[in-house]
Amino acid sequence: MEFKKLVIENFRNFSSIEIDLSNKNVIFGMNDSGKTNLLFAIRYLLDRSIRNKGFIKSDYHKHDISKPIKIQLEIDLSDREEDDEESLKSSHSRLLISTVAGARKNASLDTFLISLEAMYDEKELFGNPVLSWGSTLDDLVEVPQYGTRSDIDKIFQIVSVNPAIELDVFFKRNRKLLFSDDTKTDEDVALEKAIESSIIDLNTNISNLSLITSVQSQLTDAYKSYRKEDLEIKIQSEISISGYLDNLTPYINWNGDTQNYPTSGDGRKKLLSFAINHLISEKQYSSKVIIYLIEEPENSLHRSVQVSLSK
Incomplete structure (x- = not known):
């Protein structure tokens, strides 16, 4: 076509x-x-x-x-x-x-x-x-x-690309679309169960810290000074598996380097944002003809990034 x-x-x-x-x-x-x-x-x-x-x-x-x-x-x-x-x-x-x-x-x-x-x-x-x-x-x-x-x-899906897109904001807003459940494998399910078990252990260890148990005891005594009831105040860690995507952040890894580096440089951040937008659009509208519209890239993009985006 x-x-x-x-x-x-x-x-x-x-x-x-x-x-x-x-x-x-x-x-x-x-x-x-x-x-x-x-x-x-x-x-x-x-x-x-x-x-x-x-x-x-x-x-x-x-x-x-x-x-x-x-x-x-x-x-x-x-x-x-x-x-x-x-x-x-x-x-x-x-x-x-x-x-x-x-x-x-x-x-x-x-x-x-x-x-x-x-x-x-x-x-x-x-x-x-x-x-x-x-x-x-x-x-x-x-x-x-x-x-x-x-x-x-x-048949057609228009996708407007914002040249002034901000990587951190865009990545956070689209995490659920980017990591949708339809791509989850059996191995992912097994790993999530292992993560859940590890998180339960983590929550238990956090709650057992002496600085937390000490405050629990003090709060229990303070509460009972108002009302004598047969209870204890417990402070429990509630890190949840459902929130593990909330802490994901994209990094750069240069081939052959063992370290990951923050995504720095406005040009690289913009290109990674465009790549994320592209991937999400292809996922959402895989059965359609996608038409990308990009308005006034010269107002917010260096010429070299404009050339890269045009590809």
């Missing part, structure tokens, strides 16, 4: 524009030239979270609500017959083909179009996006819709 062309009409600063695409695109221009609007055109087409917001009057070019907003994406599926099962492109084409079913026509099997059109409703003060797709513009069919979801959402 390869993106070939994007057509935008009557959307924000675009009266009418046609752009050739590939699967890796870099957009540059002066401030307020429409770079963000171009990305949003793609997101309205393929990102449910944006599309469901619909269009307001200011989304229409020069507020001209007499004409609809139109956004069309042309996709090349000529790789659909490749025999290489390892080919990611081929699997993407087959995913789309299996989802669109009868929307493809024999007259143009190598090309597929996804189209959005939104006519403004002055009573509702809202432009409702209507999706359609097919092999040719004159033979498009409406995309099946289920509440706020459509069949397009079964």
Whole structure:
């Protein structure tokens, strides 16, 4: 699967524009030239979270609500017959083909179009996006819709990458996704049982420390000065196995070195953050075509990191 062309009409600063695409695109221009609007055109087409917001009057070019907003994406599926099962492109084409079913026509099997059109409703003060797709513009069919979801959402997943991402915060926030139970092996289960046994021993040893038992005794006496009851105050350590992920931190280990080193250097931290984001996205959306959108990397990344990220 390869993106070939994007057509935008009557959307924000675009009266009418046609752009050739590939699967890796870099957009540059002066401030307020429409770079963000171009990305949003793609997101309205393929990102449910944006599309469901619909269009307001200011989304229409020069507020001209007499004409609809139109956004069309042309996709090349000529790789659909490749025999290489390892080919990611081929699997993407087959995913789309299996989802669109009868929307493809024999007259143009190598090309597929996804189209959005939104006519403004002055009573509702809202432009409702209507999706359609097919092999040719004159033979498009409406995309099946289920509440706020459509069949397009079964195929594509937009992932926005924040160039200013902070490693420590991002790693902590995504630990559970990164270390999900679906990758746990039988050996992991056995190790967790051993860890749990070790933690029980650790908790017991902590509670038996003389400085803790001494305070326990003092608290018991103090409590009984208020009320004479046949009890003792116990202070118990409660380190839990469920929290062992909370103490994980990524380090750097240089090949051949026995020591681990803190992840230092803003560039390396950023690249590791992008790697984590990539891995999580591939885990969460393994059955979809993932489209990564990265806005204004030049504002927060050194040029060498921009080059690395582009790969």
